[in-house]
Amino acid sequence: MxxxxxxxxxxxxxxxxxxxxxxxxxVKELIENALDAGSTRIEIQLFHxxxxxxxxxxxxxxxxxxxxxxxxxxxxxxKIADEADxxxxxxxxxxxxxxxxxxxxxxxTITSRREEDESAMQIIVEGGNATQPKPIAxxxxxxxxxxxxxYNTPARRKFLKSDGAETTRxxxxxQRLSASHNETDFILKSGDRTILSYTSCSSTDRLLDIxxxxxxxxxxxxxxxxDGVRLWGLAGKPEVARPTSRHLRVHVNNRSIxxxxxxxxxxxxxxxxxxxxxxxTAAIFIEMDPALVDVNVHPQKSEVRFRDRDLMWRxxxxxxxxxxxxxxxxxxxxxxxxYQHTGGGQQQAFGxxxxxxxxxxxxxxxxxxxxxxQPTPMPTLxxxxxxxxxxxxxxxxxxxxxxxxxxxxxxxxxxxxxxLKKRMVxxxxxxxxxxxxxxxxxxxxxxxxxxxxxxxxxxxxIDISPSGPASISVYALPTLLVSxxxxxxxxxxxxxxxxGSNNFPTTEEEALSEILDMMSCKAxxxxxxxxxxxxxxxxxxxxxxIERSSSCPHGRPTTMRLSIEELEQRFGRR
Ligand code: ADP
Ligand code: MG
Numbered sequence: 001m002x003x004x005x006x007x008x009x010x011x012x013x014x015x016x017x018x019x020x021x022x023x024x025x026x027v028k029e030l031i032e033n034a035l036d037a038g039s040t041r042i043e044i045q046l047f048h049x050x051x052x053x054x055x056x057x058x059x060x061x062x063x064x065x066x067x068x069x070x071x072x073x074x075x076x077x078x079k080i081a082d083e084a085d086x087x088x089x090x091x092x093x094x095x096x097x098x099x100x101x102x103x104x105x106x107x108x109t110i111t112s113r114r115e116e117d118e119s120a121m122q123i124i125v126e127g128g129n130a131t132q133p134k135p136i137a138x139x140x141x142x143x144x145x146x147x148x149x150x151y152n153t154p155a156r157r158k159f160l161k162s163d164g165a166e167t168t169r170x171x172x173x174x175q176r177l178s179a180s181h182n183e184t185d186f187i188l189k190s191g192d193r194t195i196l197s198y199t200s201c202s203s204t205d206r207l208l209d210i211x212x213x214x215x216x217x218x219x220x221x222x223x224x225x226x227d228g229v230r231l232w233g234l235a236g237k238p239e240v241a242r243p244t245s246r247h248l249r250v251h252v253n254n255r256s257i258x259x260x261x262x263x264x265x266x267x268x269x270x271x272x273x274x275x276x277x278x279x280x281t282a283a284i285f286i287e288m289d290p291a292l293v294d295v296n297v298h299p300q301k302s303e304v305r306f307r308d309r310d311l312m313w314r315x316x317x318x319x320x321x322x323x324x325x326x327x328x329x330x331x332x333x334x335x336x337x338x339y340q341h342t343g344g345g346q347q348q349a350f351g352x353x354x355x356x357x358x359x360x361x362x363x364x365x366x367x368x369x370x371x372x373x374q375p376t377p378m379p380t381l382x383x384x385x386x387x388x389x390x391x392x393x394x395x396x397x398x399x400x401x402x403x404x405x406x407x408x409x410x411x412x413x414x415x416x417x418x419x420l421k422k423r424m425v426x427x428x429x430x431x432x433x434x435x436x437x438x439x440x441x442x443x444x445x446x447x448x449x450x451x452x453x454x455x456x457x458x459x460x461x462i463d464i465s466p467s468g469p470a471s472i473s474v475y476a477l478p479t480l481l482v483s484x485x486x487x488x489x490x491x492x493x494x495x496x497x498x499x500g501s502n503n504f505p506t507t508e509e510e511a512l513s514e515i516l517d518m519m520s521c522k523a524x525x526x527x528x529x530x531x532x533x534x535x536x537x538x539x540x541x542x543x544x545x546i547e548r549s550s551s552c553p554h555g556r557p558t559t560m561r562l563s564i565e566e567l568e569q570r571f572g573r574r
Pocket of ligand 1: 029033034037058061062063070071072076077078092093094095099100142
């Protein structure tokens with residue numbers, strides 16, 4: 001094959017592959033253009049999930065008739081002029097290729113009229129070829145119509161999902177963009193059905209429009225700032241956590257972005273409050289000097305690169321976690337929503353009264369077999385200091401509101417996590433020299449991990465180094481692990497595996513918190529450990545001292561409360 005220059009149409013089709021992959025990405029680009037043109041009302045109409053027609057009409061400032069051919073040409077934009085502009089982008093668009101890309105894979109019509117124009121002008125593009133603009137009757141603003149998307153790229157068209165699925169994606173895009181543009185009206189229609197209709201309102205109300213008004217009492221307001229980077233937003237109470245991350249939104253300078261580190265910072269703030277497989281409901285908005293964030297890293301502009309990633313993580317995590325700490329969240333035992341355990345997915349033994357899942361017959365038979373003897377008096381729990389260990393696994397005690405049932409492992413793990421974290425921050429995580437260093441065989445990935453994460457090991461009080469071309473020796477470990485008889489070699493091997501895995505966090509703060517989590521899990525009292533009365537009391541005592549003791553670091557609850565009202569109801573006293 002000889003090397004040849006690609007035709008401009010082919011170049012655009014290839015570029016289009018990156019920018020527009022489905023109706024939702026077309027809608028995103030068109031709405032962004034409407035917003036950049038100062039629109040206060042944007043209407044989106046779809047037919048057949050946008051496969052047959054996407055129409056976006058706005059009331060923005062429009063396009064001059066002699067500029068219409070430029071609007072549909074590639075690499076033509078009114079938003080940036082030089083490198084300095086590129087380094088500090090204030091608009092949503094800047095690449096100048098969206099409209100041209102869409103025009104190369106559809107039948108595109110743009111009709112636009114500025115306030116000073118006598119009449120609207122229209123330009124038509126088919127498969128990349130544009131007509132001369134012609135006058136046509138239309139009101140102020142711009143309407144872009146995209147017909148038969150991907151008609152000339154059948155492979156791409158085949159990848160589209162059902163009309164309903166494509167409409168859902170468009171809906172998601174409209175919600176994302178409207179979250180940060182609360183003063184603009186948005187209307188989304190599919191056929192003759194109105195799917196979304198948002199009118200200008202406060203930013204909080206817009207979020208509630210999007211998340212659902214029923215969350216009104218469930219959201220906490222966020223406000224934070226570090227070094228001139230400002231954050232505001234709403235964070236949902238743990239009860240409104242969701243099974244997917246769809247209700248977790250991050251915006252930077254009014255742009256909705258996908259950023260795993262920011263998502264992690266939010267999720268981490270909920271550590272211990274929600275289960276790890278659930279996602280908080282939250283929307284955060286970050287405002288910062290555009291020069292400190294590069295938005296030109298992704299063809300669909302949905303990812304950004306921060307100059308100071310650690311600062312961003314800290315800002316988000318700190319703002320959310322300190323707001324959550326202002327509330328005292330104890331998971332309340334609610335018989336109507338039995339708690340799903342993360343591991344087994346098994347229902348808790350509590351059912352709703354005599355729910356259909358309650359094995360009445362088996363229970364009756366089992367009870368019938370028990371010979372009734374003289375009842376032994378039950379010990380009475382007088383103060384909240386009294387505690388019973390049940391099945392070497394749970395602790396039962398009381399507080400002012402009712403009965404508390406505590407998972408001994410989960411609580412101890414939580415207590416230790418908080419202690420370790422505190423000591424870490426204060427810089428006095430104690431380390432203990434091993435009488436006999438532990439040595440074990442190691443592969444090159446482990447040896448690499450020791451070198452790459454030398455700082456981390458030092459901070460944690462782990463003295464470790466290669467003791468040959470394929471072995472490692474450990475000379476000192478955190479005192480906590482030694483005092484709790486944790487198998488040092490096993491811990492280090494697990495840690496080295498973790499450090500070498502792809503999904504190990506890249507910021508130091510995330511990494512440390514993950515390792516402390518691992519340490520406390522290994523060192524904590526296990527289910528099945530018999531505790532002395534003193535140990536029980538000590539543990540309960542610590543429960544009061546630590547912040548957020550009501551869930552373990554993995555997010556499983558440590559404590560459940562059965563309220564007096566609930567008990568009274570169950571015994572027919574109410
Ligand atoms: P970009 O948004 O990156 O500049 P586009 O290809 O999306 O590139 O749009 C090209 C140009 O067309 C924009 O810079 C803008 O001047 C003009 N344009 C597109 N859509 C609109 C609109 N709805 N209202 C006003 N101008 C528009
Ligand atoms: Mg654009």
